[in-house]
Amino acid sequence: MMEGRVAIVTGAAQGIGVSIAQRFASEKIKVVVADIKKESGERTVSQIREAGGNAIFVEANVSKRVETDRMVRETIKAFGRLDILVNNAGINYLTPVLEQVSEEEWDWVFTVNVKGVYFCMSAAMDPMKDQKWGRIINIGSIAGKQGGPASGIHYCASKAAVMCLTKQFARSLAPFGITVNSIAPGIVDTEMGRSLGSDVIQRTINLTPLGRLASPEDIAHAALFLASEGAAFITGEVLDVNGGALMD
Amino acid sequence: MSYSLSLKDKVSFVTGAGRGLGQAIVKAFLENDAKVIASDLTFENEKELSHPNIFLIKGDVTTESDVDGTVRQGVDRFGKVDILVNNAGIIYKDFVEAVDSRKWHQILEVNLTGPVLCARAVTPYMKNQRWGRIINISSMMAIMGAEAYSGYAASKGGLLSLTRVWAAELAVYGITVNAICPAWIETPMVSAFINRIADMHKLNKEEAVKKILSIVPHRRFIDPSEVAFAVLFLCSDASKSINGHGLVIDGGLTSVITPGLMAEVTEQHLVFPNIEKILKQ
Numbered sequence: 001m002m003e004g005r006v007a008i009v010t011g012a013a014q015g016i017g018v019s020i021a022q023r024f025a026s027e028k029i030k031v032v033v034a035d036i037k038k039e040s041g042e043r044t045v046s047q048i049r050e051a052g053g054n055a056i057f058v059e060a061n062v063s064k065r066v067e068t069d070r071m072v073r074e075t076i077k078a079f080g081r082l083d084i085l086v087n088n089a090g091i092n093y094l095t096p097v098l099e100q101v102s103e104e105e106w107d108w109v110f111t112v113n114v115k116g117v118y119f120c121m122s123a124a125m126d127p128m129k130d131q132k133w134g135r136i137i138n139i140g141s142i143a144g145k146q147g148g149p150a151s152g153i154h155y156c157a158s159k160a161a162v163m164c165l166t167k168q169f170a171r172s173l174a175p176f177g178i179t180v181n182s183i184a185p186g187i188v189d190t191e192m193g194r195s196l197g198s199d200v201i202q203r204t205i206n207l208t209p210l211g212r213l214a215s216p217e218d219i220a221h222a223a224l225f226l227a228s229e230g231a232a233f234i235t236g237e238v239l240d241v242n243g244g245a246l247m248d
Numbered sequence: 249m250s251y252s253l254s255l256k257d258k259v260s261f262v263t264g265a266g267r268g269l270g271q272a273i274v275k276a277f278l279e280n281d282a283k284v285i286a287s288d289l290t291f292e293n294e295k296e297l298s299h300p301n302i303f304l305i306k307g308d309v310t311t312e313s314d315v316d317g318t319v320r321q322g323v324d325r326f327g328k329v330d331i332l333v334n335n336a337g338i339i340y341k342d343f344v345e346a347v348d349s350r351k352w353h354q355i356l357e358v359n360l361t362g363p364v365l366c367a368r369a370v371t372p373y374m375k376n377q378r379w380g381r382i383i384n385i386s387s388m389m390a391i392m393g394a395e396a397y398s399g400y401a402a403s404k405g406g407l408l409s410l411t412r413v414w415a416a417e418l419a420v421y422g423i424t425v426n427a428i429c430p431a432w433i434e435t436p437m438v439s440a441f442i443n444r445i446a447d448m449h450k451l452n453k454e455e456a457v458k459k460i461l462s463i464v465p466h467r468r469f470i471d472p473s474e475v476a477f478a479v480l481f482l483c484s485d486a487s488k489s490i491n492g493h494g495l496v497i498d499g500g501l502t503s504v505i506t507p508g509l510m511a512e513v514t515e516q517h518l519v520f521p522n523i524e525k526i527l528k529q
Contacts, residue, residue: 001251002251027251167503170465170500170503171465171500171503174465174466174467174499174500175465175467186489208419209415209416209419209420209491209492210419210424210488210489210491211419211420214489215489218487218488218489218490221486221487222486222487222490224251224486225478225481225486225487228251228477230473230474230477230478230481231474231477231478232474233466233468233470233471233474233497233498233499234478234495234496234497234498235465235466235498235499235500235503236465236496236498236500236502236503237495237496237497237498237503239490239493239495240490240492240493241487241489241490242489242490242491243419243489243491244415244416244419244424244491244492247411247412247415247416247491247492247493
């Protein structure tokens with residue numbers, strides 16, 4: 001049933017994005033690996049192809065509208081359609097709350113994490129509207145709900161914004177058969193997750209009922225679920241994948 | 249549906265399996281190679297449920313001996329129990345000043361005590377094998393308010409709270425506990441709701457459906473198979489990091505609904521026959 005679908009996964013050169021792209025490809029979804037990092041993005045594509053999947057790399061900076069528009073155009077050119085968008089690209093700075101975040105840093109986090117998600121959604125929604133079917137999945141964060149023990153305040157606020165964008169788009173795109181949902185992971189065992197430092201990670205594990213971090217595959221499974229036909233009535237939802245660390 | 253979520257050789261215990269959503273969940277488990285202990289007070293279409301991997305047993309979730317007996321016999325039959333789906337539930341509505349004590353206690357017994365008794369009966373088996381899944385079928389009424397839902401909303405809100413408590417308690421044993429909070433599912437329970445709205449607003453059935461769906465962004469009811477698919481997902485290894493979550497399946501309804509909009513569809517005019525006059529007082 002997922003065969004023949006076409007997905008864009010942003011930030012798929014590393015971390016969670018790689019797992020999502022691979023999991024989708026294993027269900028015969030054609031995947032566009034979108035990232036600013038060409039070399040590692042191409043590596044994701046090679047891995048998918050070696051495993052028998054179908055993927056291409058599109059170099060795109062999600063914070064530039066002209067590039068997200070091109071990303072969607074290249075997707076349609078390569079695969080003829082666009083069914084699924086996973087807004088996974090995001091950045092985090094660990095600037096402590098009580099230190100002043102520079103204006104440039106604040107803007108950069110919001111540019112990538114919020115404006116990027118908005119540009120990608122607005123570029124992807126037209127082909128989805130035309131075909132009356134679409135799935136948009138935005139990677140939020142537990143930090144967007146309760147703040148984070150070590151993440152920057154701009155990161156936490158940007159992820160809260162992502163989850164709000166999700167609901168607003170869910171409402172507007174529902175009549176077109178497009179669902180828009182968010183996944184709110186706890187700390188994920190990736191380079192970005194581990195950058196929080198071993199103390200924070202150990203404390204988080206101790207405070208998580210399931211006693212471990214999420215794996216990137218855990219997030220990929222959740223994304224596949226939300227992208228599937230079976231999740232057609234789930235929209236505007238924030239799916240927690242946090243091992244019970246926050247039950248709100 | 250959609251993609252394969254193998255539950256081969258898992259044994260599930262589904263309450264309220266006799267009709268509606270429960271029956272859809274049972275079918276989904278069977279289609280994905282799980283075994284099912286299916287309990288209810290009565291079974292509609294009993295023949296349709298005949299399958300080598302199903303153990304049908306009549307029982308009342310509010311009666312301790314029934315629940316314990318069902319689980320014991322189910323384990324005798326299939327050797328273990330891996331999954332519990334607390335699906336049995338009832339609904340009735342009364343405004344607060346008219347709450348009927350007997351009905352209040354009954355709804356809490358079925359919707360809240362039932363899940364407690366079932367969870368109590370299965371957790372020793374799950375703890376022993378260090379693997380388990382408990383799925384509580386809660387409701388959108390657990391996270392929103394709507395007039396006249398005292399008993400139902402309290403019971404479903406309570407069930408969502410139990411979900412979090414059990415998730416915290418049982419995680420260390422490899423057991424995850426999650427809830428599903430659906431909006432209106434196309435089941436006998438919703439047919440009764442449609443009829444009530446039709447009577448109340450003097451509409452035919454089709455007009456009543458249209459009125460209700462006017463507040464659902466997706467403009468349709470949920471198919472029971474959609475909730476069943478979410479149950480499969482939450483039971484599979486794909487969801488092993490999801491714990492203590494209330495998964496909302498509502499076509500966007502709770503993201504956009506306000507109590508006033510809800511009341512427009514349901515009973516506002518009964519509570520506030522002349523709302524403007526009341527507001528001016």
